[in-house]
Amino acid sequence: MIKHYSFVVILSLMFFTHYAVAREKKSPLKSTKTLKSSVPVITNFADKTIKTQEIPKKIIPTRILAERLQTQNVTVIIATIKQIGKQDKGSRYVLKEFDRLLSHDYPSVRTEVLDASYSFDVLKPLLPALSKCLNDPVEEIREDAADILGDIETRDMISVFVGALTNQYEDVRENAEFYLLFWTDEDFTNTTDWVNWWDKNKKTFVFE
Numbered sequence: 001m002i003k004h005y006s007f008v009v010i011l012s013l014m015f016f017t018h019y020a021v022a023r024e025k026k027s028p029l030k031s032t033k034t035l036k037s038s039v040p041v042i043t044n045f046a047d048k049t050i051k052t053q054e055i056p057k058k059i060i061p062t063r064i065l066a067e068r069l070q071t072q073n074v075t076v077i078i079a080t081i082k083q084i085g086k087q088d089k090g091s092r093y094v095l096k097e098f099d100r101l102l103s104h105d106y107p108s109v110r111t112e113v114l115d116a117s118y119s120f121d122v123l124k125p126l127l128p129a130l131s132k133c134l135n136d137p138v139e140e141i142r143e144d145a146a147d148i149l150g151d152i153e154t155r156d157m158i159s160v161f162v163g164a165l166t167n168q169y170e171d172v173r174e175n176a177e178f179y180l181l182f183w184t185d186e187d188f189t190n191t192t193d194w195v196n197w198w199d200k201n202k203k204t205f206v207f208e
């Protein structure tokens with residue numbers, strides 16, 4: 001009987017010892033959970049990201065912008081041209097108005113038109129107005145007009161620059177010679193040679 005009782009006591013001690021060891025092994029998990037819970041969790045991260053993103057500016061239809069350019073208010077015209085420069089690449093409505101505004105009485109308007117035109121994919125319809133700008137009294141406008149003309153890869157552009165070799169302004173004559181050398185690979189030293197060469201080649205000239 002005593003032996004049996006001793007056996008029961010020993011068995012009980014073994015059970016409690018095993019249980020205590022098992023709890024010791026599990027204790028690191030508690031510390032891990034405690035560590036993780038100490039890290040702040042942002043539950044509305046997506047919402048905050050959306051709020052901080054810049055709201056895209058509204059795109060105004062090109063036709064409406066072109067209609068705004070018909071006002072006499074110079075401030076409105078310049079603001080509209082700036083907006084066009086951000087979203088338009090040379091639509092027909094805008095080109096028609098830009099062609100007119102390149103002869104505007106205010107140099108600031110002509111300057112803004114040229115600045116916006118730099119980013120246009122279509123420029124050929126502006127060629128006649130840009131050619132007139134080569135005689136503008138403002139040097140900056142003449143310079144910008146020559147640079148934009150130099151991007152119009154047509155024979156008409158070559159004709160304009162050949163004619164500009166005798167322009168009244170030195171900066172125009174220099175720009176004309178520069179773009180002729182660039183596009184034709186010819187290297188004439190005087191206006192007469194350029195004119196004679198173009199008279200012979202303007203019908204067959206091809207841009208390389």
